[in-house]
Amino acid sequence: MDGQVIRKVVIAGGGTAGWCVAAALSRLLHPLLDITLVESAEIGIVGVGEATVPTIRAFHRNLGIDERDFMRNCQAGIKLGINFQNWARIGDRYIHSFGLVGKSPWIAPFHHFWLHARTLGFGGDLNDYCLEHRAADAAKFYTGENGPLSYAYHFDTALYGPYLRKLSEAAGARRIEGKIKSVQQDSETGNVTSLTMESGQVIEGDLFIDCTGFRGLLIEGALKTGYEDWNHWLANDSAWACQTGLHGRLSPMTSAIAHQAGWRWEIPLQHRIGNGFVYSSKHLSDDDARAQFMRELKAPVTTEPHLIKFRTGRRKKIWNKNVICFGLASGFIEPLESTNIHLMQICATRLVQMFPFSGIHEAQVQHFNQATAREVEKIRNFVIMHYKLTERDDTEYWKSRRDMEVPEDLAMRVQMFRDCGHLFQAEEELFRIDSWLQVLPGQRVHANGYHQIARAMPEARLREMLDGMRAEVEATLARLPDYETFIRQYGGAPKPMTAG
Ligand SMILES: Cc1cc2nc3c(=O)[nH]c(=O)nc-3n(C[C@H](O)[C@H](O)[C@H](O)COP(=O)(O)OP(=O)(O)OC[C@H]3O[C@@H](n4cnc5c(N)ncnc54)[C@H](O)[C@@H]3O)c2cc1C
Known part of the structure; x- marks a missing residue:
């Protein structure tokens, strides 16, 4: 027995x-x-x-899945982040990449040193300290033994x-x-x-x-x-989805483009683009959403749009x-x-x-349920943040998002960043400080303060450190190959396959 x-x-x-x-x-x-x-x-x-996040690579590694085999079989492309457009204001654009932003020299996170440098008039753009951000924007990529980039897939x-x-x-x-x-x-x-x-x-x-x-x-x-x-927090309840052919240069990013009552996605694979139009049916009818979706597609459809309802x-x-x-x-x-x-x-x-x-055993079930609940809540709050931090008032949809009450934990975290620049990654939280650091300013929330430890570093040393970090990102970026060329050779499917 x-x-x-x-x-x-x-x-x-x-x-x-x-x-x-x-x-x-x-x-x-x-x-x-x-x-x-x-x-x-x-x-x-x-x-x-x-579209996925980088943890999928650890999952695949644990299962002994060969990356190139997976990519060839699933027409997979690379995802370095998400390209958000029109979220805080119409015309805004920011990238939430999977990379680390700078490197912390001491106990406080990097951005406090950068914030201090900004008050002294140097330090440049925060995104220049993040290789994934720059590579996503420039459509460059490389992986392999000790590859420098943090990435996920589109498949x-x-x-x-x-x-x-x-x-x-x-x-x-x-x-x-x-x-x-x-x-x-x-x-x-x-x-x-x-x-x-x-x-x-x-x-x-x-x-x-x-x-x-x-x-x-x-x-x-x-x-x-x-x-x-x-x-009440996440008002979207419907999506149209369809596939189109490729257009333009292959991008290593998901696009998330806000519209009057939701947002639209573009997910570039090796052989096609996956498209979707997510919206709140209280604010936009299914027919109007479909018509708007079709107008915004950039290439001929290869599958008819289908409607998905969700809760x-x-x-x-x-x-x-x-x-x-x-x-x-x-x-x-x-x-x-x-x-x-x-x-x-x-x-x-x-x-x-x-x-x-x-x-x-009951205790084990409870632990499993509690750990999962914490993880899900943290992700939910991070997603709610994109809506709450809009400044858009062009439609009832956006006004209702801006004015909604959000979970206390989220409100506190946003306020803490505004007041003193403090950010943290909670236990069982997927998103790191670096994610908050890209999305908050992307949504036009800026820190009014920072950790004073940064003042303890002599100005010349701070300047040298920041210049050095930016130069390292630039030098690595310059060595990265063009994304499309690399991917066709590295994980390219033998011939385009059409999916159902
Ligand atoms: C609009 C939209 C966009 C999304 N985009 C993303 C994204 O970009 N990234 C991401 O991580 N996730 C995304 N998701 C979520 C993702 O699609 C799902 O998590 C994923 O596809 C898993 O679906 P599933 O297997 O749970 O369900 P399904 O794909 O619905 O599979 C259900 C299975 O159950 C079977 N089944 C059901 N009833 C019976 C029955 N009576 N008898 C036998 N079999 C049955 C079906 O045949 C099917 O095999 C998105 C979801 C939606 C709605």
């Missing part, structure tokens, strides 16, 4: 979430587990979700699931095609015991992973876990009884900072680390 109680894992749903969990469990815990994934080609996947969502499926099946996961008709529960404990397919097949399991998308077939349909709605918020418990939900089944933060795939991958890693082989 090995003491293992949980062996049979059933994953319901085969979108990005389902296959991410399947890949993590099969590649890292097989042969200890018997893994079955159920999906329905007829229902299909949500078909969006193509084709219709190719990523099948790519992970191949890896998962090779590692022992089993896939069943068909629709789940009903979910059976134990009458005493309420635990899920099996899924019954439309074909009549019954799939039993010890642990069930709900990746059925917005439906949340197990976590909500069966367990009635409940949902916390965040629409921003989170499931009250990610793990309830013997069901854990991932991806859209667990909740949704609108995609402004491309954080949903990150959240599912971090939870998949957490599940591997805490896998309940010996049975489900």
Whole structure:
């Protein structure tokens, strides 16, 4: 007797979430587990979700995924950050890159030294201290052994699931095609015991992973876990999405362009652009949004626009009884900072680390739920910040964003930066000081003070230090190859493939 109680894992749903969990469990815990994934080609996947954050690279590394193989198979491009336009005011532009901004010489973060230099009349532009920022703007890129850049990917969502499926099946996961008709529960404990397919097949399991998308077939349909709605903070509830051909020079950035009642994305892959138009249906009708979206597309469409309705918020418990939900089944933060795939991958890693082989224990479930809740809230607040800090008053939508009450924690952090330039990265927070440092000024929030430790550095030394840092960024930038040339050679797909 090995003491293992949980062996049979059933994953319901085969979108990005389902296959991410399947890949993590099969590649890292097989042969200890018997893994079955159920999906329905007829229902299909949500078909969006193509921009990521750098943590995806650690996820891939843990799973032993070869970067170039992934890039070729998923038409992946590089993402160095997001190019925000029209957010604080119409005509504004800023980049939120994944890089570090400067290097701190002493105990206080770098920007305090830069702020002090600015009062003395030197120091230049803050973005000149960030290689990723400059490389994104100049469309330059290099990776490899000790590559200098922090980056993520843009990839084709219709190719990523099948790519992970191949890896998962090779590692022992089993896939069943068909629709789940009903979910059976134990009458005493309420635990899920099996899924019954439309074909009549019954799939039993010890642990069930709900990746059925917005439906949340197990976590909500069966367990009635409940949902916390965040629409009052994040008003967008709809998106049109379509694909177009490439246009212009290939960019290593997602674009997020604000419009009258939301924003529009452009995600450049190797072979096409993914486009979307996110909006609040209270402020803009679906038909008007579609018409505006079509007018703003820069290249001919290759797929007809499809409408996606969503409800921003989170499931009250990610793990309830013997069901854990991932991806859209667990909740949704609108995609402004491309954080949903990150959240599912971090939870998949957490599940591997805490896998309940010996049975489900309440304290462990609580820890899992609390850690996930903290992570999600921090991301939610960071996204809310982009709306709250607008100065736009050209539409009711923007006025309502500017005037809304925000979570206390966010209000405090923004005020603290305004008052004394202090920033921090909280426990279980994805975004570093460097992210706040790019988005806050990008949204026209500036620090009125800074840490006086900066004054302790002699002016000549401060000047020399800052000049040196900027020169280093410039010298590295000059050595970086053109992004498009590099990527076609490094991870180029053999021939353009069209995704569904
Ligand atoms: C507009 C929009 C833009 C987004 N952009 C980004 C982004 O840029 N970056 C990012 O990180 N995230 C983004 N996301 C989120 C991202 O798309 C999702 O997190 C990701 O695609 C995972 O989806 P999923 O697997 O949870 O759900 P889905 O893709 O909906 O998959 C659900 C699966 O469940 C199966 N299923 C459902 N019901 C049944 C049933 N009865 N029987 C059998 N199978 C069933 C389906 O067949 C499918 O396989 C975006 C989301 C939206 C809505």
